[in-house]
Amino acid sequence: MAGHGQDTKTDGGVEVAHEEHLPQGIHETEEELRHGWFVGSIDQGTTSSRFLIFNGEGDPVAMHQIEFENLYPKSGWHEHDPLELLASVEECIEGAMRKFGDMGYSRRDIRSIGITNQRETTVVWDSKTGEPLYNAVVWPDTRTKSLVRDLKARDGADALTELCGLPLSTYPSSVKLLWLIQNVDAVARAYEEGRLAFGTVDSWLIYRLNGGANATKPVHVTDSTNASRTMFMNLRTLQYDEKLLQFFGIDRTKIHLPRIVPSSDPECFGKVASGVLTGVPIAGCLGDQSSALVGQCGFSPGQAKNTYGTGCFLLYNVGEEPVISRYGLLATVAYDFGGGRKPVYALEGSIAVAGAGVKFLQNNLGFATQSSQITELAESVEDNGGVVFVTAFSGLFAPYWIDDAKGTLFGITQHTSKGHIARATLEATCYQTRAILDAMAKDSGHKLESLAVDGGLSNSDLCMQTQADVSGIPVDRPAMRETTALGAAIAAGLATGVWRELGDLNGMVNREGSRRVFWPGMERERADRLFEKWNQAVEMCRGWVRDGEEESEGEQSE
Template sequence: MGDLGDFNPIRFEEGGMVIDIPTLNLDSLKKPEATITPLYPDHIPTLETPNLHPHHDKHLPRGIEETPEEQRRHWFVGSIDQGTTSSRFLIFNGEGDPVASHQLEFENLYPKSGWHEHEPLELLASVEECIDEAMRKFVDQGYRKSDIRSIGITNQRETTVVWDNNTGEPLYNAIVWPDTRTKDLVRDLKSRDQADTLTDLCGLPLSTYPSSVKLMWLIENVEAVKQAYEEGRLAFGTVDSWLIYKLNGGAKAAKPIHVTDSTNASRTMFMNLHTLQYDDNLLKFFGIDRSKIHLPKIVPSSDPCCFGKIAKGALSGVQIAGCLGDQSSALVGQCGFSPGQAKNTYGTGCFLLYNVGTKPVISKYGLLATVAYDFGGGRKPVYALEGSIAVAGSGVKFLMNNLGFVDKSSAITELAESVEDNGGVVFVTAFSGLFAPYWIDDAKGTIFGITQHTQKGHIARATLEATCFQTKAILDAMEKDSNAKLESLAVDGGLSNSDLCMQTQADITGIPVDRPGMRETTALGAAIAAGLATGVWKELNDLKDVNQAGRKVFKPNMERKQAEKLFKKWEQAVEMSRGWVNEVADGEEE
């Protein structure tokens, strides 16, 4: 009778390894197994099966076990990132690295001065196309739909969508977060009784920013919306609610899903920041009758069941398991899980979030109190202080599209570096008023200090500096509210690609600026929320090494006296920009 020694192996090389396959002795009672010798020490041995990806953990040879870290390399989570100017879909592996993505810009609508809208069905179509195209690239690499455990969603916040609950069709364009058509409404609301009590309940001051005043305007000014409200068929939501509803099949679904997470709900002014539920006093203040409107159910940011599944397309049947407003998502993507950690995202606008722990801090210095994330599963929700800047990357777009300074936004740094300093120019980029910590609704974009010496480079540099000065003002307010000075600032977003801008930020604030090598942190945050719900990561500690490679730290180089002098000039310009939006006798803007 033969045994395992009774064979002559056939040897060949395949996929970076040597494989010995035995020739069986037919009389043998034991079935000899192939032996595998890696050619490279860090190569994970696998046996490749036709049509199965060689790195998928379930196809490892019997007896070979992987560590949790090795397993995460083969787990994938998708992320929908729906922003102000574009939609994207990215697929991350369990180590937080993107392996496939697709991005699509869509039209931004500006029907009147100060108005900003999106077509809701176009938002949905752009997301669906990004999913299909990214999945095509994913499959081309040898992966399969079944390799994706779940998907997360992150979205522009405050942007307001209304639709018919019976048909699922939008009743008006989405009103986008920086839209200022509600400025007169806000002025009226500020004069009402109890207006000064709202911030203690919801963490937000009255302004044109939150969803509440946008919904009020729609009900008062759009007949189709008003009629749907009176008939009890008006559905309201932020972009996350709209996408989740439609991706699950909308009104045609057997059980339509109309939900939002607490990070997005905290931007409406309808949610009590302490209970994470809708507050009757807040709804009453804004004149919203809960019996006449379909509000999305508020659920945790990470959950395996609440958000449903994709109904059609390349990811049909894959569950949605995470949802975070974009700025909360960026904090999660930066792994800002400890109180005292902060991040700043330099996108269309600029948003700084500071983790304050499990109890909300109501700001006394012009900041917002918001939900940072709520991962459920017995974990307490985590809160943040937030400072919002309306204009950051959009200021660069303004120089490019409106003034023709450069052909592409990435060239703005080179233009700014063509001069040594700002030449005395200060640009208060108050295109939609000024947000935190100033909250000046009647400011307009204003350039000070122009002389015959002024060149395009001076204005370009002043545009970058405007974002850095406003960030400094927010950090100062956060220091006062928290009684702690930030030790460093994690950054991401398109404008963070500019070394000049990040060095300027470090110089003006006097603290190091920490930029990751992989800057898709907003999308990564949504993937983390979904992955936590579906076992890719079990606890936050599993994420300690995610997105840590290739970070660059910008250290302050400017003397503090010079930095303070520049900031005082900025503060002077802010005060001088007040009051440009004035009312004249006939009710028109001056």
């Protein structure tokens, strides 16, 4: 495959800036567009950052990944260093571009880049200096439990979900921001002085990649998929809602909120200001779970995907009108590609612990040295031996929304082995996914015919077969599993002419090769009986954390 940058000119050994990234005035054939251009994708997750480069067929051709430190200063607290997040992204770009260069390509071949990111994670910085004022508060952090209880008692709390699609919980960005303003002096001072900048990780990265406070015109934006996770945005208008801001006591004159723009745009997200990709436009932005749905080409109502990452997130495309769940799910923006297209919405079921449970067995309990060995350990036994592990490290998310639970093992006997606990850990994600699927069937009026999957834990054949067995529907694992990063690349490529319409993308993921469908093989009666046991365990773990207990007994460092 030939690239356009083989004859890159240099000036004193430095590549000359290239200004032909946007589609205006470029008259290429469809084949040239498909085979000649590449799109970069920043995938900033909970445990690692990555930069991938995709060709016009949607295949990843180069990638670099870095894990970074997760901080747990107190029980229930979860933080990241915002500068480390930025540095890891910049290092990944440099690493992937070196590999790309070794293949004979250059920066001139990169048409644009997209960003996908962990959602809800809250970053605050000084709008004058561009420096963070506190560590990022990560999405599963539960320090806001008492604050959420107080908010639920306020007038108007019951009306929030209808406006923004999210229930009050420790999950969204709103309560994290409020906690920071109330508890961190530097944040409170910046708020009172009108220099507090707020954003989710996408906003922080876009701001700094564009030069931060040193830019001629700082770029402070977010897309509607990320904004829909804050509880500040009206789902229908896709703009900040004064009723929502007033409920949380946020004064817009004292805080810099990111401008909400479509997920795909050639100009709104600016350009990379320094490094090997200087001048390349950032043209797409999607929260990671929306990005995975796009990467799975889930463009039709009724299509769904489940991403098994640190957490587990199931999105169900409901079309161009939001559906407010009555059964414990979230309503969210699936994607908004602009250009005259209407935004598309989804129902979502969010599970806090999936791959994080595997990491817990690996890192905290020393069950294995590599994640893949946990599946091998689980395969060493025929079943869970009666063990049920409710992995409620941060309470339970959809469809339960239990904030006062902790991780709990049930059914341990002298017969219990590491293999039984490993198997129960994988099963916990599968049972919670079934609960979400059941809720989606009630909200939508019909059961899914199959479930498209991606994410690291989807590589476990045992986990995927268990998912098919307990849910009673086929599990479809594509050959190309980098769907989260691909979604951000699609958003950027649509904005910059690499792909013209969504129809150009069909078939990218569902090719032959290593694609595999896992078919249910368990009798329904047995599957229902096991699921009933899981629900019994969930009920028994309720109320473990009582008011004041965690503050007095659980604030040791983790």
